Amino acid sequence: xxxxxxxxxxxxxxxxxxxxxxxxxxxxxxxxxxxxxxxxxxxxxxxxxxxxxxxxxxxxxxxxxxxxxxxxxxxxxxxxxxxxxxxxxxxxxxxxxxxxxxxxxxxxxxxxxxxxxxxxxxxxxxxxxxxxxxxxxxxxxxxxxxxxxxxxxxxxxxxxxxxxxxxxxxxxxxxxxxxxxxxxxxxxxxxxxxxxxxxxxxxxxxxxxxxxxxxxxxxxxxxxxxxxxxxxxxxxxxxxxxxxxxxxxxxxxxxxxxxxxxxxxxxxxxxxxxxxxxxxxxxxxxxxxxxxxxxxxxxxxxxxxxxxxxxxxxxxxxxxxxxxxxxxxxxxxxxxxxxxxxxxxxxxxxxxxxxxxxxxxxxxxxxxxxxxxxxxxxxxxxxxxx
Amino acid sequence: xxxxxxxxxxxxxxxxxxxxxxxxxxxxxxxxxxxxxxxxxxxxxxxxxxxxxxxxxxxxxxxxxxxxxxxxxxxxxxxxxxxxx
Numbered sequence: 001x002x003x004x005x006x007x008x009x010x011x012x013x014x015x016x017x018x019x020x021x022x023x024x025x026x027x028x029x030x031x032x033x034x035x036x037x038x039x040x041x042x043x044x045x046x047x048x049x050x051x052x053x054x055x056x057x058x059x060x061x062x063x064x065x066x067x068x069x070x071x072x073x074x075x076x077x078x079x080x081x082x083x084x085x086x087x088x089x090x091x092x093x094x095x096x097x098x099x100x101x102x103x104x105x106x107x108x109x110x111x112x113x114x115x116x117x118x119x120x121x122x123x124x125x126x127x128x129x130x131x132x133x134x135x136x137x138x139x140x141x142x143x144x145x146x147x148x149x150x151x152x153x154x155x156x157x158x159x160x161x162x163x164x165x166x167x168x169x170x171x172x173x174x175x176x177x178x179x180x181x182x183x184x185x186x187x188x189x190x191x192x193x194x195x196x197x198x199x200x201x202x203x204x205x206x207x208x209x210x211x212x213x214x215x216x217x218x219x220x221x222x223x224x225x226x227x228x229x230x231x232x233x234x235x236x237x238x239x240x241x242x243x244x245x246x247x248x249x250x251x252x253x254x255x256x257x258x259x260x261x262x263x264x265x266x267x268x269x270x271x272x273x274x275x276x277x278x279x280x281x282x283x284x285x286x287x288x289x290x291x292x293x294x295x296x297x298x299x300x301x302x303x304x305x306x307x308x309x310x311x312x313x314x315x316x317x318x319x320x321x322x323x324x325x326x327x328x329x330x331x332x333x334x335x336x337x338x339x340x341x342x343x344x345x346x347x348x349x350x351x352x353x354x355x356x357x358x359x360x361x362x363x364x365x366x367x368x369x370x371x372x373x374x375x376x377x378x379x380x381x382x383x384x385x386x
Numbered sequence: 387x388x389x390x391x392x393x394x395x396x397x398x399x400x401x402x403x404x405x406x407x408x409x410x411x412x413x414x415x416x417x418x419x420x421x422x423x424x425x426x427x428x429x430x431x432x433x434x435x436x437x438x439x440x441x442x443x444x445x446x447x448x449x450x451x452x453x454x455x456x457x458x459x460x461x462x463x464x465x466x467x468x469x470x471x
Protein backbone atom coordinates (compact mmCIF):
# COMPACT_ATOMS: atom_id res chain seq x y z
CA UNK A 1 0.00 0.00 0.00
CA UNK A 2 2.69 2.48 1.02
CA UNK A 3 4.80 1.75 -2.05
CA UNK A 4 1.74 2.37 -4.22
CA UNK A 5 1.12 5.68 -2.47
CA UNK A 6 4.75 6.67 -2.85
CA UNK A 7 4.59 5.88 -6.56
CA UNK A 8 1.44 8.05 -6.63
CA UNK A 9 -0.64 5.25 -8.10
CA UNK A 10 -4.41 5.30 -8.14
CA UNK A 11 -5.95 1.86 -7.56
CA UNK A 12 -9.27 2.69 -9.24
CA UNK A 13 -10.30 0.35 -12.04
CA UNK A 14 -13.17 0.13 -14.50
CA UNK A 15 -15.40 -2.84 -13.56
CA UNK A 16 -17.07 -3.92 -16.81
CA UNK A 17 -19.15 -6.63 -15.11
CA UNK A 18 -21.16 -3.99 -13.25
CA UNK A 19 -22.81 -2.90 -16.49
CA UNK A 20 -25.34 -5.67 -15.85
CA UNK A 21 -26.82 -3.70 -12.93
CA UNK A 22 -29.56 -1.47 -14.28
CA UNK A 23 -29.36 1.99 -12.79
CA UNK A 24 -25.80 1.64 -11.44
CA UNK A 25 -23.93 4.59 -12.91
CA UNK A 26 -20.62 4.21 -11.07
CA UNK A 27 -18.62 1.50 -12.84
CA UNK A 28 -15.31 2.09 -11.08
CA UNK A 29 -13.87 0.74 -7.83
CA UNK A 30 -10.60 -0.07 -6.11
CA UNK A 31 -10.74 -3.84 -5.60
CA UNK A 32 -8.18 -5.86 -3.65
CA UNK A 33 -6.64 -8.97 -5.17
CA UNK A 34 -7.07 -11.40 -2.31
CA UNK A 35 -3.96 -13.42 -1.52
CA UNK A 36 -3.10 -16.41 0.64
CA UNK A 37 -6.56 -16.81 2.13
CA UNK A 38 -6.13 -20.58 2.10
CA UNK A 39 -3.41 -20.20 4.72
CA UNK A 40 -6.31 -19.63 7.14
CA UNK A 41 -7.47 -23.08 8.31
CA UNK A 42 -10.73 -24.14 6.65
CA UNK A 43 -12.62 -24.52 9.92
CA UNK A 44 -11.85 -20.84 10.63
CA UNK A 45 -12.21 -19.62 7.04
CA UNK A 46 -15.66 -21.16 6.47
CA UNK A 47 -17.35 -18.43 8.54
CA UNK A 48 -15.45 -15.60 6.85
CA UNK A 49 -16.52 -13.31 4.05
CA UNK A 50 -14.00 -11.03 2.36
CA UNK A 51 -13.91 -8.46 5.15
CA UNK A 52 -13.17 -11.08 7.80
CA UNK A 53 -10.34 -12.51 5.72
CA UNK A 54 -8.90 -9.00 5.35
CA UNK A 55 -9.25 -8.53 9.12
CA UNK A 56 -7.48 -11.76 9.96
CA UNK A 57 -4.62 -11.03 7.57
CA UNK A 58 -4.26 -7.47 8.87
CA UNK A 59 -4.34 -8.69 12.47
CA UNK A 60 -1.66 -11.29 11.79
CA UNK A 61 0.57 -8.58 10.31
CA UNK A 62 -0.11 -6.19 13.19
CA UNK A 63 0.58 -8.82 15.85
CA UNK A 64 3.81 -9.87 14.18
CA UNK A 65 4.93 -6.24 13.90
CA UNK A 66 4.03 -5.53 17.53
CA UNK A 67 6.09 -8.34 18.99
CA UNK A 68 3.23 -9.18 21.36
CA UNK A 69 3.65 -12.62 22.91
CA UNK A 70 0.81 -14.73 21.50
CA UNK A 71 0.26 -16.28 24.92
CA UNK A 72 -1.59 -13.07 25.81
CA UNK A 73 -4.31 -13.92 23.30
CA UNK A 74 -6.14 -16.31 25.56
CA UNK A 75 -5.36 -14.69 28.90
CA UNK A 76 -8.55 -12.65 29.10
CA UNK A 77 -6.70 -9.31 29.20
CA UNK A 78 -6.36 -8.94 25.43
CA UNK A 79 -9.39 -8.13 23.30
CA UNK A 80 -10.38 -6.93 19.87
CA UNK A 81 -12.75 -4.32 18.47
CA UNK A 82 -13.29 -4.35 14.73
CA UNK A 83 -15.72 -2.20 12.84
CA UNK A 84 -17.39 -2.44 9.48
CA UNK A 85 -20.41 -0.93 7.81
CA UNK A 86 -22.15 -4.30 7.81
CA UNK A 87 -21.41 -8.00 7.55
CA UNK A 88 -20.04 -9.32 4.28
CA UNK A 89 -22.12 -7.67 1.55
CA UNK A 90 -21.20 -10.44 -0.85
CA UNK A 91 -22.40 -13.10 1.60
CA UNK A 92 -25.61 -11.21 2.35
CA UNK A 93 -26.35 -11.04 -1.38
CA UNK A 94 -25.62 -14.77 -1.75
CA UNK A 95 -27.90 -15.59 1.17
CA UNK A 96 -30.83 -13.75 -0.40
CA UNK A 97 -30.07 -15.20 -3.84
CA UNK A 98 -30.31 -18.64 -2.23
CA UNK A 99 -33.46 -17.94 -0.28
CA UNK A 100 -35.65 -15.71 -2.40
CA UNK A 101 -36.19 -17.37 -5.82
CA UNK A 102 -38.10 -20.33 -4.36
CA UNK A 103 -38.55 -19.25 -0.75
CA UNK A 104 -36.39 -22.27 0.04
CA UNK A 105 -34.01 -22.45 3.00
CA UNK A 106 -32.84 -25.99 2.34
CA UNK A 107 -29.86 -24.88 0.23
CA UNK A 108 -28.56 -22.42 2.85
CA UNK A 109 -25.15 -23.37 4.21
CA UNK A 110 -24.46 -23.38 7.93
CA UNK A 111 -21.84 -20.66 7.98
CA UNK A 112 -23.55 -18.08 5.79
CA UNK A 113 -25.08 -16.47 8.87
CA UNK A 114 -21.65 -15.99 10.45
CA UNK A 115 -20.41 -14.22 7.33
CA UNK A 116 -23.41 -11.88 7.32
CA UNK A 117 -23.65 -10.72 10.92
CA UNK A 118 -22.57 -7.24 11.90
CA UNK A 119 -19.78 -8.42 14.21
CA UNK A 120 -18.42 -10.93 11.71
CA UNK A 121 -14.90 -9.43 11.56
CA UNK A 122 -14.42 -9.21 15.33
CA UNK A 123 -15.94 -12.63 15.89
CA UNK A 124 -13.80 -14.29 13.23
CA UNK A 125 -10.55 -12.68 14.36
CA UNK A 126 -11.31 -13.68 17.95
CA UNK A 127 -12.06 -17.27 16.96
CA UNK A 128 -9.02 -17.48 14.69
CA UNK A 129 -6.65 -16.24 17.39
CA UNK A 130 -8.41 -17.72 20.44
CA UNK A 131 -9.00 -14.31 22.00
CA UNK A 132 -10.82 -14.51 25.33
CA UNK A 133 -10.91 -10.84 26.33
CA UNK A 134 -13.40 -8.23 25.12
CA UNK A 135 -14.68 -8.92 21.61
CA UNK A 136 -16.77 -6.12 20.13
CA UNK A 137 -17.83 -4.56 16.84
CA UNK A 138 -18.41 -0.92 16.05
CA UNK A 139 -20.84 -0.59 13.18
CA UNK A 140 -20.87 3.09 12.27
CA UNK A 141 -20.26 2.88 8.53
CA UNK A 142 -17.23 4.97 7.55
CA UNK A 143 -16.48 5.95 11.16
CA UNK A 144 -16.36 2.31 12.27
CA UNK A 145 -12.60 1.90 12.43
CA UNK A 146 -11.89 5.10 14.33
CA UNK A 147 -14.69 4.20 16.75
CA UNK A 148 -13.09 0.76 17.14
CA UNK A 149 -9.70 2.29 17.90
CA UNK A 150 -11.36 4.81 20.21
CA UNK A 151 -13.19 2.05 22.06
CA UNK A 152 -9.95 0.10 22.45
CA UNK A 153 -8.19 3.25 23.66
CA UNK A 154 -10.88 3.71 26.32
CA UNK A 155 -10.64 0.08 27.47
CA UNK A 156 -6.85 0.23 27.81
CA UNK A 157 -6.68 3.62 29.52
CA UNK A 158 -9.42 2.63 31.96
CA UNK A 159 -7.45 -0.50 32.81
CA UNK A 160 -10.16 -2.88 31.65
CA UNK A 161 -7.83 -4.57 29.13
CA UNK A 162 -4.05 -4.61 28.73
CA UNK A 163 -3.88 -4.98 24.96
CA UNK A 164 -6.49 -4.31 22.29
CA UNK A 165 -6.40 -5.26 18.61
CA UNK A 166 -8.48 -2.63 16.85
CA UNK A 167 -9.40 -1.59 13.36
CA UNK A 168 -11.87 -1.98 10.58
CA UNK A 169 -12.64 -3.85 7.40
CA UNK A 170 -14.93 -3.76 4.42
CA UNK A 171 -15.59 -5.90 1.36
CA UNK A 172 -16.38 -4.44 -2.03
CA UNK A 173 -19.71 -5.37 -3.61
CA UNK A 174 -21.99 -3.68 -6.14
CA UNK A 175 -24.78 -3.44 -3.57
CA UNK A 176 -22.51 -1.28 -1.42
CA UNK A 177 -21.59 0.96 -4.35
CA UNK A 178 -25.27 1.10 -5.25
CA UNK A 179 -26.23 2.42 -1.84
CA UNK A 180 -24.09 5.50 -2.55
CA UNK A 181 -24.97 5.64 -6.23
CA UNK A 182 -28.69 6.09 -5.64
CA UNK A 183 -27.84 9.08 -3.42
CA UNK A 184 -25.72 10.62 -6.20
CA UNK A 185 -22.63 10.28 -4.00
CA UNK A 186 -20.50 8.10 -6.31
CA UNK A 187 -18.14 9.12 -9.07
CA UNK A 188 -19.88 8.53 -12.39
CA UNK A 189 -18.01 10.70 -14.87
CA UNK A 190 -14.71 8.85 -14.94
CA UNK A 191 -15.76 5.33 -15.91
CA UNK A 192 -13.53 5.50 -18.98
CA UNK A 193 -10.66 7.30 -17.19
CA UNK A 194 -10.68 5.54 -13.79
CA UNK A 195 -7.24 6.70 -12.66
CA UNK A 196 -8.55 10.27 -12.50
CA UNK A 197 -11.04 9.50 -9.73
CA UNK A 198 -11.75 9.97 -6.86
CA UNK A 199 -10.60 13.60 -6.66
CA UNK A 200 -10.81 14.79 -3.03
CA UNK A 201 -11.24 18.57 -2.68
CA UNK A 202 -10.78 19.05 -6.44
CA UNK A 203 -12.98 21.33 -8.53
CA UNK A 204 -13.74 18.43 -10.88
CA UNK A 205 -14.57 15.85 -8.21
CA UNK A 206 -17.82 14.03 -8.77
CA UNK A 207 -18.15 11.57 -5.93
CA UNK A 208 -16.54 8.71 -4.08
CA UNK A 209 -15.09 5.46 -5.37
CA UNK A 210 -15.52 2.38 -3.20
CA UNK A 211 -12.49 0.39 -2.17
CA UNK A 212 -12.04 -2.50 0.25
CA UNK A 213 -9.57 -3.96 2.68
CA UNK A 214 -8.72 -4.17 6.35
CA UNK A 215 -6.50 -2.31 8.76
CA UNK A 216 -5.56 -3.23 12.31
CA UNK A 217 -3.49 -1.56 15.02
CA UNK A 218 -2.29 -2.91 18.34
CA UNK A 219 -3.02 -0.74 21.38
CA UNK A 220 -1.13 -1.26 24.60
CA UNK A 221 -0.69 0.78 27.73
CA UNK A 222 2.16 3.17 26.94
CA UNK A 223 4.50 2.35 29.83
CA UNK A 224 3.98 -1.37 29.28
CA UNK A 225 4.93 -1.04 25.61
CA UNK A 226 7.96 1.04 26.54
CA UNK A 227 9.05 -1.46 29.19
CA UNK A 228 9.09 -4.32 26.71
CA UNK A 229 10.93 -2.08 24.21
CA UNK A 230 8.20 -2.39 21.61
CA UNK A 231 8.59 -0.16 18.61
CA UNK A 232 5.79 2.29 19.23
CA UNK A 233 4.34 4.07 16.22
CA UNK A 234 2.57 6.72 18.28
CA UNK A 235 0.64 7.46 21.44
CA UNK A 236 -3.09 8.08 21.21
CA UNK A 237 -3.74 11.26 23.16
CA UNK A 238 -7.24 12.28 22.13
CA UNK A 239 -10.44 10.90 20.68
CA UNK A 240 -13.99 11.96 20.08
CA UNK A 241 -17.03 10.60 18.34
CA UNK A 242 -20.41 12.26 18.16
CA UNK A 243 -23.63 12.50 16.21
CA UNK A 244 -24.47 15.50 14.07
CA UNK A 245 -28.09 15.42 15.12
CA UNK A 246 -29.21 16.92 11.85
CA UNK A 247 -29.17 14.69 8.76
CA UNK A 248 -28.53 11.04 7.90
CA UNK A 249 -26.41 11.66 4.83
CA UNK A 250 -25.38 15.33 4.75
CA UNK A 251 -22.38 16.16 6.90
CA UNK A 252 -22.23 19.64 8.34
CA UNK A 253 -19.50 22.01 9.29
CA UNK A 254 -20.70 22.74 12.83
CA UNK A 255 -20.78 19.09 13.84
CA UNK A 256 -17.34 18.43 12.33
CA UNK A 257 -15.93 21.50 14.09
CA UNK A 258 -17.37 20.25 17.37
CA UNK A 259 -15.96 16.74 16.84
CA UNK A 260 -12.44 17.97 16.05
CA UNK A 261 -12.46 20.50 18.89
CA UNK A 262 -13.58 17.88 21.39
CA UNK A 263 -10.86 15.52 20.20
CA UNK A 264 -8.25 18.29 20.61
CA UNK A 265 -9.66 19.13 24.04
CA UNK A 266 -9.41 15.51 25.14
CA UNK A 267 -5.80 15.52 23.91
CA UNK A 268 -5.11 18.70 25.86
CA UNK A 269 -3.69 20.50 22.84
CA UNK A 270 -4.51 23.54 20.74
CA UNK A 271 -5.05 23.52 16.94
CA UNK A 272 -1.63 25.02 16.28
CA UNK A 273 -0.01 21.95 17.85
CA UNK A 274 -1.36 19.68 15.12
CA UNK A 275 1.22 19.01 12.40
CA UNK A 276 -0.89 17.08 9.93
CA UNK A 277 -4.57 16.37 9.31
CA UNK A 278 -5.49 13.18 7.53
CA UNK A 279 -8.83 14.12 6.04
CA UNK A 280 -11.92 12.02 5.61
CA UNK A 281 -12.50 13.76 2.21
CA UNK A 282 -14.03 11.13 -0.05
CA UNK A 283 -14.51 13.44 -3.06
CA UNK A 284 -18.23 13.96 -2.66
CA UNK A 285 -19.37 17.47 -3.51
CA UNK A 286 -21.06 18.07 -0.17
CA UNK A 287 -18.82 16.21 2.26
CA UNK A 288 -15.51 17.68 1.10
CA UNK A 289 -16.94 21.18 1.20
CA UNK A 290 -18.16 20.80 4.79
CA UNK A 291 -14.93 19.19 6.01
CA UNK A 292 -12.86 21.94 4.33
CA UNK A 293 -15.03 24.62 5.93
CA UNK A 294 -14.69 22.99 9.35
CA UNK A 295 -10.92 22.63 9.04
CA UNK A 296 -10.70 26.27 7.88
CA UNK A 297 -12.65 27.36 10.94
CA UNK A 298 -10.55 25.41 13.44
CA UNK A 299 -7.10 25.44 11.85
CA UNK A 300 -7.15 28.21 9.25
CA UNK A 301 -4.61 27.54 6.54
CA UNK A 302 -1.77 26.64 8.89
CA UNK A 303 -1.97 22.86 9.15
CA UNK A 304 -1.16 20.61 6.16
CA UNK A 305 -4.05 18.36 5.17
CA UNK A 306 -4.39 15.54 2.67
CA UNK A 307 -6.79 12.77 1.83
CA UNK A 308 -5.65 9.29 0.81
CA UNK A 309 -8.87 8.33 -0.98
CA UNK A 310 -7.34 9.16 -4.38
CA UNK A 311 -4.94 6.24 -3.96
CA UNK A 312 -7.19 3.48 -2.68
CA UNK A 313 -10.76 4.72 -2.92
CA UNK A 314 -13.00 4.87 0.08
CA UNK A 315 -12.53 1.72 2.10
CA UNK A 316 -15.54 2.66 4.24
CA UNK A 317 -15.45 0.83 7.57
CA UNK A 318 -11.76 0.11 7.09
CA UNK A 319 -10.75 3.62 6.08
CA UNK A 320 -10.08 4.99 9.56
CA UNK A 321 -7.59 2.26 10.35
CA UNK A 322 -5.91 1.98 6.94
CA UNK A 323 -5.47 5.74 6.62
CA UNK A 324 -4.32 6.07 10.22
CA UNK A 325 -1.66 3.44 9.57
CA UNK A 326 -0.52 5.33 6.46
CA UNK A 327 -0.43 8.52 8.52
CA UNK A 328 1.73 6.82 11.15
CA UNK A 329 4.11 5.76 8.38
CA UNK A 330 4.22 9.43 7.30
CA UNK A 331 5.08 10.35 10.88
CA UNK A 332 7.86 7.81 10.91
CA UNK A 333 9.24 8.94 7.53
CA UNK A 334 8.78 12.67 8.15
CA UNK A 335 6.86 13.10 4.92
CA UNK A 336 3.27 14.00 4.05
CA UNK A 337 1.69 12.05 1.21
CA UNK A 338 -0.28 14.46 -0.97
CA UNK A 339 -3.90 14.24 -2.07
CA UNK A 340 -3.87 12.38 -5.37
CA UNK A 341 -5.97 13.83 -8.21
CA UNK A 342 -6.18 17.21 -6.50
CA UNK A 343 -5.23 19.34 -9.50
CA UNK A 344 -7.25 22.44 -8.75
CA UNK A 345 -8.82 22.89 -5.30
CA UNK A 346 -12.51 23.69 -5.54
CA UNK A 347 -13.38 27.25 -4.53
CA UNK A 348 -15.51 25.82 -1.73
CA UNK A 349 -12.55 23.81 -0.42
CA UNK A 350 -9.96 26.59 -0.35
CA UNK A 351 -8.49 28.44 2.61
CA UNK A 352 -6.88 25.32 4.04
CA UNK A 353 -3.33 24.01 3.58
CA UNK A 354 -3.75 21.42 0.80
CA UNK A 355 -0.77 19.16 0.24
CA UNK A 356 -0.54 18.44 -3.48
CA UNK A 357 3.08 17.29 -3.70
CA UNK A 358 5.05 15.05 -1.32
CA UNK A 359 6.11 17.30 1.53
CA UNK A 360 9.02 16.78 3.92
CA UNK A 361 7.92 17.68 7.42
CA UNK A 362 8.55 16.49 10.95
CA UNK A 363 5.15 15.33 12.18
CA UNK A 364 4.68 15.16 15.94
CA UNK A 365 0.89 15.27 16.15
CA UNK A 366 -1.68 13.84 13.74
CA UNK A 367 -5.43 14.39 13.61
CA UNK A 368 -7.38 11.70 11.75
CA UNK A 369 -10.96 12.45 10.69
CA UNK A 370 -13.68 9.98 9.74
CA UNK A 371 -17.31 10.84 9.10
CA UNK A 372 -20.13 8.46 8.38
CA UNK A 373 -23.63 8.13 7.03
CA UNK A 374 -26.06 8.33 9.88
CA UNK A 375 -24.47 11.59 10.98
CA UNK A 376 -21.62 9.97 12.90
CA UNK A 377 -18.37 11.89 13.23
CA UNK A 378 -15.10 10.73 14.73
CA UNK A 379 -11.61 12.12 15.22
CA UNK A 380 -8.45 10.64 16.71
CA UNK A 381 -5.32 12.49 17.83
CA UNK A 382 -1.94 10.71 17.92
CA UNK A 383 1.41 12.01 19.11
CA UNK A 384 4.88 10.81 18.18
CA UNK A 385 6.23 8.45 20.83
CA UNK A 386 9.23 9.56 22.87
CA UNK B 387 -26.55 -44.51 -10.89
CA UNK B 388 -23.55 -46.87 -10.73
CA UNK B 389 -22.02 -47.47 -7.33
CA UNK B 390 -18.66 -46.07 -8.42
CA UNK B 391 -20.31 -42.88 -9.68
CA UNK B 392 -21.83 -42.32 -6.25
CA UNK B 393 -18.45 -42.88 -4.59
CA UNK B 394 -16.77 -40.42 -6.93
CA UNK B 395 -19.42 -37.74 -6.49
CA UNK B 396 -19.53 -38.07 -2.69
CA UNK B 397 -15.75 -37.99 -2.50
CA UNK B 398 -15.82 -34.93 -4.75
CA UNK B 399 -18.01 -33.14 -2.20
CA UNK B 400 -15.51 -33.90 0.56
CA UNK B 401 -12.61 -32.68 -1.55
CA UNK B 402 -14.32 -29.50 -2.81
CA UNK B 403 -16.36 -28.44 0.20
CA UNK B 404 -14.14 -29.63 3.02
CA UNK B 405 -10.73 -29.59 1.33
CA UNK B 406 -9.95 -33.16 2.39
CA UNK B 407 -7.22 -34.89 0.34
CA UNK B 408 -8.48 -37.78 -1.80
CA UNK B 409 -6.19 -40.34 -0.15
CA UNK B 410 -8.05 -39.93 3.16
CA UNK B 411 -11.37 -40.76 1.54
CA UNK B 412 -11.55 -44.48 2.23
CA UNK B 413 -14.95 -46.14 2.82
CA UNK B 414 -14.28 -46.90 6.48
CA UNK B 415 -13.24 -43.29 7.28
CA UNK B 416 -15.33 -41.91 10.14
CA UNK B 417 -16.79 -38.54 9.22
CA UNK B 418 -16.20 -36.80 12.54
CA UNK B 419 -13.06 -38.38 13.93
CA UNK B 420 -11.13 -39.35 10.79
CA UNK B 421 -12.19 -36.60 8.41
CA UNK B 422 -12.55 -33.82 11.01
CA UNK B 423 -16.04 -32.59 10.21
CA UNK B 424 -18.14 -30.98 12.95
CA UNK B 425 -21.81 -30.12 13.46
CA UNK B 426 -21.68 -27.11 11.12
CA UNK B 427 -19.99 -29.15 8.40
CA UNK B 428 -22.73 -31.79 8.59
CA UNK B 429 -25.31 -29.12 7.70
CA UNK B 430 -23.22 -28.15 4.69
CA UNK B 431 -22.60 -31.80 3.78
CA UNK B 432 -26.34 -32.40 3.62
CA UNK B 433 -26.86 -29.27 1.49
CA UNK B 434 -24.07 -30.31 -0.89
CA UNK B 435 -25.27 -33.92 -1.20
CA UNK B 436 -28.88 -32.85 -1.81
CA UNK B 437 -27.70 -30.57 -4.60
CA UNK B 438 -25.31 -33.09 -6.11
CA UNK B 439 -27.74 -36.03 -6.19
CA UNK B 440 -31.10 -34.26 -6.40
CA UNK B 441 -32.35 -35.95 -3.25
CA UNK B 442 -33.94 -34.72 -0.01
CA UNK B 443 -32.37 -35.83 3.24
CA UNK B 444 -32.35 -32.86 5.60
CA UNK B 445 -35.28 -34.09 7.67
CA UNK B 446 -34.64 -37.81 7.15
CA UNK B 447 -34.08 -39.54 10.50
CA UNK B 448 -31.73 -42.05 8.87
CA UNK B 449 -29.09 -39.33 8.50
CA UNK B 450 -28.44 -39.59 12.22
CA UNK B 451 -27.15 -43.16 11.85
CA UNK B 452 -24.45 -42.20 9.36
CA UNK B 453 -20.93 -42.62 10.74
CA UNK B 454 -18.63 -43.45 7.84
CA UNK B 455 -18.15 -42.51 4.20
CA UNK B 456 -19.47 -45.94 3.26
CA UNK B 457 -22.65 -45.19 5.20
CA UNK B 458 -23.12 -42.13 2.96
CA UNK B 459 -22.53 -44.13 -0.25
CA UNK B 460 -25.11 -46.67 0.87
CA UNK B 461 -27.63 -44.07 2.01
CA UNK B 462 -27.43 -42.22 -1.31
CA UNK B 463 -27.93 -45.53 -3.13
CA UNK B 464 -31.03 -46.21 -1.04
CA UNK B 465 -32.43 -42.70 -1.63
CA UNK B 466 -31.84 -43.04 -5.36
CA UNK B 467 -33.66 -46.38 -5.39
CA UNK B 468 -36.55 -44.94 -3.38
CA UNK B 469 -36.78 -42.04 -5.82
CA UNK B 470 -37.08 -44.45 -8.74
CA UNK B 471 -40.08 -46.24 -7.15
